[in-house]
Amino acid sequence: LIRDRGGSAEWQTATLLSVGCALAATFGYIPVMADPLLLLFTCLALLALQRGHFAIAIVSAILAGLTKEYGLLLSPVVAIVAYRRGHRQAAYTAALLPVLSFIAVTFLPAGTSGPGFQSWRSFVSATFGYQLRWFHYRGAIQYPQYLYMWAWSAFWPGLVVAFATLFSRLRSRFRLDDNEVALLIMSLGVPILLLGDWGRSMLIV
Numbered sequence: 795l796i797r798d799r800g801g802s803a804e805w806q807t808a809t810l811l812s813v814g815c816a817l818a819a820t821f822g823y824i825p826v827m828a829d830p831l832l833l834l835f836t837c838l839a840l841l842a843l844q845r846g847h848f849a850i851a852i853v854s855a856i857l858a859g860l861t862k863e864y865g866l867l868l869s870p871v872v873a874i875v876a877y878r879r880g881h882r883q884a885a886y887t888a889a890l891l892p893v894l895s896f897i898a899v900t901f902l903p904a905g906t907s908g909p910g911f912q913s914w915r916s917f918v919s920a921t922f923g924y925q926l927r928w929f930h931y932r933g934a935i936q937y938p939q940y941l942y943m944w945a946w947s948a949f950w951p952g953l954v955v956a957f958a959t960l961f962s963r964l965r966s967r968f969r970l971d972d973n974e975v976a977l978l979i980m981s982l983g984v985p986i987l988l989l990g991d992w993g994r995s996m997l998i999v
Contacts, residue, residue, distance in 0.1 A: 852887055
């Protein structure tokens with residue numbers, strides 16, 4: 795992805811090292827978690843969009859949403875980029891199919907196991923109450939330490955630079971390219987992503 799955007803070998807190496815170290819710190823002792831898989835689907839979706847393979851991008855967005863709920867952020871990214879390039883049918887499919895797949899898998903009964911959540915209310919409560927529960931579990935001393943660790947796991951310096959550059963272009967009224975539009979959509983989802991483990995949820999950005 796970086797190479798296709800004209801990035802040097804040094805920039806590619808620095809990005810791999812910085813993001814890779816954060817991933818190792820977060821998932822080295824819990825390798826069974828699904829978030830690295832979400833990162834894979836995210837990269838596949840972005841690469842497919844960059845190469846114009848919208849079917850692969852849509853499938854990747856569906857799989858991302860089924861892996862973690864915040865993977866649904868890829869749905870509007872794929873939809874808007876496809877729409878900007880004149881592929882209306884792919885745009886409508888990308889906007890609807892990942893969301894419908896998530897609803898079907900999460901909220902509809904499956905065999906004898908019952909639904910993933912009893913209701914939308916329980917899903918929203920679990921999402922918005924996560925940080926409070928984590929604070930009560932870890933206490934006032936350890937909780938800020940975990941926030942600090944999560945911030946570095948999310949590679950916060952890179953995100954700050956990316957968002958600052960994006961909003962600077964918006965203020966200057968430059969026309970955004972597809973990658974910048976995708977980042978803008980992701981930035982709108984950051985407040986929701988911060989409700990979870992930043993080191994995991996922010997991987998999609």
